[in-house]
Amino acid sequence: MPAPDEDLALLEGAARAAGRIALDFWRQDPKAWDKADDAGPVTEADLAVNEELHARLTGARPGYGWLSEESEADSSRLDAEHCFIIDPIDGTRAFIAGQEGFSHSLAVARGDRIVAAVVFLPVSGRCYTAFGEGPALLNGEPIAPTDRGVSGASVLTYRAVSEPGHWKDGRVPDFRREFRPSLAWRLCLAAEGRFDAALSLRAAWEWDIAAGSLIAERAGAAVSDRYGRRMRFNSQRGMVDGLIVAGPRLHGELLAALDDPGLRPAG
Known part of the structure; x- marks a missing residue:
């Protein structure tokens, strides 16, 4: 093998x-x-x-x-x-x-x-x-991710993430939204510290994030789905429930700021 x-x-x-x-x-x-x-x-x-x-x-x-x-x-x-x-x-x-x-x-x-x-x-x-x-x-x-908090962080994501409904009590964190066209590249840019995080609250196809997730993890980033769970691949669905990729401190702050954990699905 x-x-x-x-x-x-x-x-x-x-x-x-x-x-x-x-x-x-x-x-x-x-x-x-x-x-x-x-x-x-x-x-x-x-x-x-x-x-x-x-x-x-x-x-x-x-x-x-x-x-x-x-x-x-x-x-x-x-x-x-x-x-x-x-x-x-x-x-x-x-x-x-x-x-x-x-x-x-x-x-x-x-x-x-x-x-x-x-x-x-x-x-x-x-x-x-x-x-x-x-x-x-x-x-x-x-390569390695940055070590910073959410205030002023550069986050690679799409415009709708800034809608208050995604965040606890409607309080959108004070981060700076950026965008790049390739989702795989966004994970790598967070992994190398050119940006502070990559974030998606939408389900992501495995082929978009499989490679970037390992690269970010081995760089020292915290990598999870949008609910903080470990990503699992080669699933029947072929999708992951969003993503948070950032240095451990920023990952924790983004996860804590997202909508009520009680709304998270089981598993």
């Missing part, structure tokens, strides 16, 4: 290959269309990258399951000890617009835990990696 560092090497090579394919389409007016059920846009580049990743990764690890945004659901992954969790292009709208902030998000889950992860931004060459109990790295250098 391959060790997590061996899986990491496989993921990094695959991510860089994905980047070469994506850049062949980037700013070249790729064909794009909307997926069914308001699931967002997709381009011919997403599908080309997905095809390359599927062939490369499952060819190297034929016993691993497969969960990808751009593949048909395959329930056999639920019985696999290991599963690839992949977003071929995270930030497709940014990709279509010719912006630089899209990424490739690749992870391996063992059971319900992520054990190897890569988030790669091909335009800038930023490559975030982590495996098992190893460090989180950006282009080979260790």
Whole structure:
């Protein structure tokens, strides 16, 4: 059975290959269309990258399951000890617009835990990696989150998070809201301390956050769903109930400020 560092090497090579394919389409007016059920846009580049990743990764690890945004659901992954969790292009709208902030998000889950992860931004060459109990790295250098409280913190999130109804007694914390198009990258930006936190109160697809969650955790961030619970992956639903990713102090303050814990679901 391959060790997590061996899986990491496989993921990094695959991510860089994905980047070469994506850049062949980037700013070249790729064909794009909307997926069914308001699931967002997709381009011919997403599908080309997905095809390359599927062939490369499952060819190297034929016993691993497969969960990808751009593949048909395959329930056999639920019985696999290991599963690839992949977003071929995270930030497709940014990709279509010719912006630089899209990424490739690749992870391996063992059971319900992520054990190897890569988030790669091909335009800038930023490559975030982590495996098992190893460090989180950006282009080979260790990263770490900030250590600050909520007042004045820079939080990567969307506008609706600032609505009073999400917060105890309607008191929205005094943080500064920022945004980046790739959710996977947002987790990594919090992990490296360029921003103080990444926050989402909406359910998130596993392929968007699997890789970034391990990178943030190994960097020293506190990582949970929006209710403070440990994230679990390769689930039947394929989603996580939001996310809070930040240094331990800020994570605790955000969690404490959110709406009544009595409203949290069991589990």
